[in-house]
Amino acid sequence: MDEAVIRAEGLTRRFGTFTAVDHVSFEVRRGEIFGFLGPNGAGKTTTIRMLLGLLEPTEGRAWVLGHDATRETARIRPRIGYVSQRFSLYPDLSVEETLRFYGAAYGLSFPRLADRIPALLELLGLTGQERRLVRHLAGGWRQRVALAVALLHEPEIVFLDEPTAGMDPLARREIWSLLYRLAEQGITVFVTTHYMDEAEQCSRLALIHNGRLILQGAPTELKAMADMGRVLEIAATPLDRALALLRGWSIFPYVTLHGARIHVYLRAPEVSLEEIRRRLETAGLESISVEPVAPSLEDIFLWVIERERFDPAG
Amino acid sequence: MNRAIVRVEHLEKRFGPVRALMDLSFMVDEGEIFGIIGPDGAGKTTLLRILAGVIRPDAGSLRLFDRDLLRELERVRPLLGYMPQNFSLYGDLTVRENLLFFSTMYGASDPAWMERLLHFARLERFLDRRAVQLSGGMQKKLALIGAMIHRPRLLLLDEPTTGVDPVSRRELWDLLSEFHLQGVTILVTTPYLDEAERCTRVALMHRGRMLAIDAPDRLRASLGHPVIEIIAQPIMGVHAALRDHPGVLEAVILGDRIRLVVREGSLSPEDVEEAARGIPGAIVQEARWAAPRLEEVFAHLMHQETADG
Numbered sequence: 001m002d003e004a005v006i007r008a009e010g011l012t013r014r015f016g017t018f019t020a021v022d023h024v025s026f027e028v029r030r031g032e033i034f035g036f037l038g039p040n041g042a043g044k045t046t047t048i049r050m051l052l053g054l055l056e057p058t059e060g061r062a063w064v065l066g067h068d069a070t071r072e073t074a075r076i077r078p079r080i081g082y083v084s085q086r087f088s089l090y091p092d093l094s095v096e097e098t099l100r101f102y103g104a105a106y107g108l109s110f111p112r113l114a115d116r117i118p119a120l121l122e123l124l125g126l127t128g129q130e131r132r133l134v135r136h137l138a139g140g141w142r143q144r145v146a147l148a149v150a151l152l153h154e155p156e157i158v159f160l161d162e163p164t165a166g167m168d169p170l171a172r173r174e175i176w177s178l179l180y181r182l183a184e185q186g187i188t189v190f191v192t193t194h195y196m197d198e199a200e201q202c203s204r205l206a207l208i209h210n211g212r213l214i215l216q217g218a219p220t221e222l223k224a225m226a227d228m229g230r231v232l233e234i235a236a237t238p239l240d241r242a243l244a245l246l247r248g249w250s251i252f253p254y255v256t257l258h259g260a261r262i263h264v265y266l267r268a269p270e271v272s273l274e275e276i277r278r279r280l281e282t283a284g285l286e287s288i289s290v291e292p293v294a295p296s297l298e299d300i301f302l303w304v305i306e307r308e309r310f311d312p313a314g
Numbered sequence: 315m316n317r318a319i320v321r322v323e324h325l326e327k328r329f330g331p332v333r334a335l336m337d338l339s340f341m342v343d344e345g346e347i348f349g350i351i352g353p354d355g356a357g358k359t360t361l362l363r364i365l366a367g368v369i370r371p372d373a374g375s376l377r378l379f380d381r382d383l384l385r386e387l388e389r390v391r392p393l394l395g396y397m398p399q400n401f402s403l404y405g406d407l408t409v410r411e412n413l414l415f416f417s418t419m420y421g422a423s424d425p426a427w428m429e430r431l432l433h434f435a436r437l438e439r440f441l442d443r444r445a446v447q448l449s450g451g452m453q454k455k456l457a458l459i460g461a462m463i464h465r466p467r468l469l470l471l472d473e474p475t476t477g478v479d480p481v482s483r484r485e486l487w488d489l490l491s492e493f494h495l496q497g498v499t500i501l502v503t504t505p506y507l508d509e510a511e512r513c514t515r516v517a518l519m520h521r522g523r524m525l526a527i528d529a530p531d532r533l534r535a536s537l538g539h540p541v542i543e544i545i546a547q548p549i550m551g552v553h554a555a556l557r558d559h560p561g562v563l564e565a566v567i568l569g570d571r572i573r574l575v576v577r578e579g580s581l582s583p584e585d586v587e588e589a590a591r592g593i594p595g596a597i598v599q600e601a602r603w604a605a606p607r608l609e610e611v612f613a614h615l616m617h618q619e620t621a622d623g
Binding site for chain 1: 347355356450477478480481483487488505506508512513529530549566567569570612613616617
C-alpha cells in the first residue's frame with residue numbers, strides 16, 4: 001500500500017528565463033488520491049506533462065511505476081491514463097461509439113473491449129447513456145466519458161488535469177465520488193485543481209505556488225501543523241475601528257475582514273482571548289465577541305507561503 | 315445604511331434558445347458585499363454585464379440608485395465601477411499609464427486618490443512595469459483599482475479571484491474589504507463557495523436562477539436537516555452501508571470522513587456509530603454532529619429544483 005508509484009526529485013522546467021516548475025519533489029503511493037493544488041499558471045500542467053514524458057525536465061528526474069519518466073516513456077504509457085484539461089471528444093459519436101473508437105485506437109482486442117466497455121459504463125454510472133451523442137451531454141457527463149476513455153486499457157495510474165473546473169457543486173461531487181471509486185479499485189489518482197476546498201477530498205495533497213512545492217501531506221496532518229497558531233474570529237462595533245485597532249497590534253501577524261467579522265492569526269500562546277476582549281472594550285468598542293475558529297487548509301497554505309514575511313527570524 | 319441601491323425585478327435574458335437569466339429578482343442594500351456564487355454557465359457574467367449597462371435585458375426592471383438603468387444610463391454610469399472577467403488592461407502600457415488612461419476616460423483626475431489606490435493594492439513598486447509583465451494576481455489588482463479610479467459608489471466585479479493564487483486571492487479580498495469599509499457597495503461573482511464567508515449576503519446561482527439569497531450563516535442554517543460526520547474505515551464500505559440506511563437523506567465522502575444529511579429526529583451520532591460498527595471489518599473512529607457546509611446547501615437546493623421541475 002505504501003509503494004511509491006510516482007516519484008519526482010528536484011523536477012524543474014524552465015521556458016527561457018521563466019521557471020515554470022522549480023525543484024519539485026514528491027511521492028505518490030499506490031491507491032491514493034493525490035491532489036496537486038495551485039492557481040492557474042502555478043506549474044500544475046507542466047508537472048503532469050513531465051510525468052507523462054511529453055516534456056523533458058530541465059533538471060531533476062521523475063519515475064513513474066519504477067521507470068524513468070523521460071527515457072522509458074514507452075514502458076510507462078500502456079500503464080497510465082490521462083484526461084487533459086481540454087480533452088475533446090467527437091461530438092457526433094455516441095458514448096459507446098466513443099469507447100469503441102478509442103479502444104480500437106489503443107489496440108484493444110474486440111473480446112477485451114466487449115468485456116471492458118460495459119464494465120466501464122457501470123463503473124462511471126454511464127449505463128443507459130450508451131446511445132446518447134456526446135454533443136448532447138452536459139459538462140459533467142462528458143467528463144465521465146473522457147474518464148472512461150482514459151481507463152479503457154486498465155491503467156494503474158490516471159492523471160486528471162482540472163476535472164472539476166467550472167462545474168456546479170453536484171457535478172463536482174459526482175466526479176469526486178467517481179475518484180473514490182477508482183481509488184477503491186486500487187487505481188492511483190493524480191488530480192489537479194484550483195479549488196482550495198477540494199483539498200479536503202484528497203488522501204494526500206501538494207500545494208504548488210509559483211512553480212514551487214510549498215506543502216504536502218494528508219489534510220489532517222497539515223491541519224495539525226503546530227506552528228500555525230490560532231485563528232480567531234472577532235466581532236465588534238464599529239467594525240472599521242476594530243479593524244484599525246487590531247491591525248496596529250503586533251501579536252497579530254495577519255488581520256482581515258471576513259464578512260461582518262474579523263479574522264486574525266494569533267501566534268502568541270500566552271495571550272488569552274479574555275485579554276483581547278478586555279482591550280477592545282477599553283478602546284470603547286461594543287458587542288464584542290472573540291472566538292477561536294478551526295484554521296482552514298487555505299489558512300495553513302497562506303501561513304506557510306508567507307511564513308517568511310510573518311516571521312523573518314523563524 | 316439600508317437603502318436598496320440595486321433593485322432587480324423579473325429580469326430575463328435569452329441568447330437564441332438559451333434562457334441565460336430567468337425571472338431574476340433581488341435587491342442589494344447600500345454598503346453590502348453581495349456575493350453571487352455559481353458554476354460556469356449560471357448566468358453570473360450576463361447579469362453583471364446587464365447591471366453595467368453593457369448589454370440590455372429582454373424583460374424586467376432594473377433600478378440602480380433609484381434610477382431606471384435602461385433610461386438613465388448616462389446618469390448612473392459614473393456611479394458604477396465595472397471589472398469584467400477578461401483582461402481589461404492595456405498590456406503594452408505600464409501600471410501608471412493604465413491608471414492614467416482610466417482616469418482620463420472617466421474624466422477623473424485625483425493624483426492623491428490614485429496614490430492611495432496603488433498603496434492599497436501594493437503596486438507602488440511596479441509603477442513602470444508593463445501590464446503584460448505583471449503576475450496574474452497583480453493584473454487582477456490593477457484592473458480592480460482601475461475600476462475604482464473614479465470613486466464609484468457601486469463596484470461590479472466579475473470573478474476577480476478565479477484561478478489566482480491564494481496570496482493574491484487574499485489580497486484582492488483585503489482590497490475589497492478596504493473599499494467596503496469606505497462605504498462602497500460591492501457586487502462580486504465567484505465560482506468558489508468558500509468565498510461566501512467574506513460576503514454580507516450571498517446568492518446561490520444556477521442555470522439562470524437564484525436558488526437562495528441570504529447571509530452565509532443563515533444559508534447554512536437553512537439546510538433544515540442535521541448533519542452527522544463519521545470517520546471510519548474502510549470508507550467506501552461504510553459509505554455504501556450507511557447510504558441506504560433509513561433516515562439518511564444523503565451520504566457524501568469528504569476525504570477521510572463521511573458526511574450524512576439525516577432526517578430530523580431519525581438518527582443520532584450514536585446510532586450512526588452503532589450502525590457502522592455492525593459492518594463487518596469496519597473500524598469507527600468517531601461520529602459527531604457537524605455544521606452544514608454551504609456546498610451541501612447548494613447541492614440540496616439543486617436536488618429540490620430538479621425534483622420540482
